[in-house]
Amino acid sequence: MLEAGEDTRVRRFVPGMRAARSRARFDLSCACSTMPKGSTARVDRSGLSLTLGFREPTMYRKVFANKVFDRKVVLITGGCAGIGRALAMRLAQAGARLVILDLQQAALDSLVQHLADHHNAEALGLVCDVAEAEAVQRAVALAVERFGGIDVLVNNAGITHRSTFAETSLEVFQRVMAVNYFGALHCTQAALPSLIARRGQVIVLSSLSGIAPLLYRSAYNASKHALHGMFETLRYELKGSGVNVMLVCPGFTATDLRKNALVGDGSVAAQAPLAIGKVASPQDVAEAIYQGALKRRRLLVLSNVDWRARVLARFFPRLFERVLLPRLSGLRPQDLGRH
Template sequence: MYRKVFASKVFERKVVLITGGCSGIGRALVLRFAQAGARLVIVDIDSEGLEALLQYLRDHHNCDALGLHCDVADAGAVERVMAQVLERCGGIDVLINNAGITQRSRFADTPREVFERVMAVNYFGALYCTQAALPSLLARQGQVIVLSSLSGFVPLHYRAAYNASKHALHGLFDTLRHELEGSGVNVMLVCPGFTATDMHRNALEGDGAVQAQPALSIGKVASAQDVAEAIYRAALKRRSLLVLSNVGWRGQLLARWFPRLFERLVLPEPSRSR
C-alpha cells in the first residue's frame, strides 16, 4: 500500500513534455501522466487534434495542460517551443520523445527525400528536443524517454528509412546515457513491439505521398494503453531500457537465421506479391 501511494505521487506537479502526443502511444502517455497529476506539455503538429485533446483533459481529468504546435523536425521551432515551456512552466522534469512517422517502400524505390524526412522527424526531432531541454533536465535531475521500436533490433522489410532512424536513436541515446552517468539524469529507450496505433495510416510511400498501409503484425498486438502503462511504470523505476516486443528474442533469431520465414510471418500477403 505504501509503495502504491508513493508511486502515485512521483510525477505529481512534475513537468512532463510529450512530443506527438495527440494520437497512439503519445496520447495514451498523456492520459496516463495526467492521471498521475503531472503538469503536461503536449507538442504536436496536428493543431485540431491538439485542441481536442486539451479540451478532453479539461473535461475528464480537470487538467489544464499546455499544448504547443510544432514540427519537431524544425530545429528553430523546437527552440522557440522549449523557450515557451521554460518561461511558462519553469523547467522540464521528463521529456518523452514520441513523435515519429513511418515509411513503406523498397529501398530501390525510395528517393533520398523520403529518407531525409523520416530521419528528420524520428531522429533529428528527438535530437533537437533533447538538446534544447537538457540544461533544464540536468538542473532538475530529470528523465529522457525515447520511443524506439522493435525495428531497432529486428529489421522490418520495406521499412529501410524507418529502421535506420530507430537504429540511429539507439546509437545517440545509448551514448548520451553514458555521458550523463552521475548527473542524475536518466535516459530510457523504449522498444515496443507491434502496437495498435494509427501510424501506418500515415506511412510515406516511395514517391513521398502519404498513404494508409496495412499494419505489420506478428503475435499478439498490444494496445497503446498497455504500452503507455508499461512506460509509466518503467519511468517510476528510471530504467535504461524497456523492451515490450511481442517478438523479442525469437524475432531476433528468426530474422538472423531464418530471414525468409521471418518475412513470411511479418509481411502481409499483398506486400509479398508486390
C-alpha cells in the same frame, strides 16, 4: 530467480536480481534484465515465447507511485494520438503537468480541454514540427517560461514508410530521418539543461526496427537504429548527472502510424495491418512505459515477438531471416526475394 516445473517461470521481485546465466536461456535473461521490477515472465519450454505481466503493487508502492510524477513537467512530442495521447492521459492521472507538441492546433485544443475536464490537469498545447530546430527551441522556451522547467521529455513523434530501398526517394529518407531522428535530437538538445538541473528523464519511443531489420522500411530502420546509437551514448555521457535515458520498443500497437505511411515517392498511402498476432493497445503500452519510468529503466522491449527478433537477428541471423523476417514484414516465406 528460476523455478523449475512444467513451464519455466521467471519472477523479478528483488531489485538487482539477475536472471539465469545459462546460455540456453540467454534470450530470457536479456528479457528479464529490462523487465520492470515486480513483473513476471512466462516462457514455453523452448524459451522463445515470452508473456509479460505485472504484479499488483502493495499499498506503499501505490502511494509512492502516485507521488513520483505529481506536479512534474512532462513534454510529449506527437502527443495528440496513439501512444503519445494515451501516455498523456496516464501521466495526467498521476498529477503531471503536461506540454504537448503536435502539428494540428485543433487536436491540441481538444486534448488540452479533455485533460482539464477529466483529469484536472494543467496542460500546454503547442503547434510544433520537431524536424525544425528553431521551432523546437521556441516551444521548449515557452514550456520553461510557463512551468519553470522540464522534468521528463518523451520523444514520441514519428513517421514511417513502406517501399523498397531502390524505390524510395532521397526526399523520403530525409523526411523520415528529419522527424524520427533529428526531431528527437532537437528536442533533447533544447530540453537537456533543464533535465540536468532537475535530474530528470528522457524517454525515447523506438521500435522493433531499432533492434532488428524489417523489409521495405530501410529509412525507418535507419532512423530507429540511429536513435539507439545516439541515446545509448547519451546515457553513458550523462552518468552521474542524475538524468535517466529509457529506450522503449513497444511492439506492434493499434495506432494510426501505418495509416499515414509514406511510399517511395513521398505520397501517403494507408497500409493494411500486418498479420503478426496480438496487437497491443496504446493504453497498455502507455501503462508499461509509466511503470518503466517509475523505476527509471534503461530499456523496455514490450513484445515477445520483438524479444525473439532481437535475439535471433543478433545471434542467429539465418534463422531470423527464415523464421521471423517474412512474418514481421507481412510476407510469406516464399515471397522473399520477389519484390
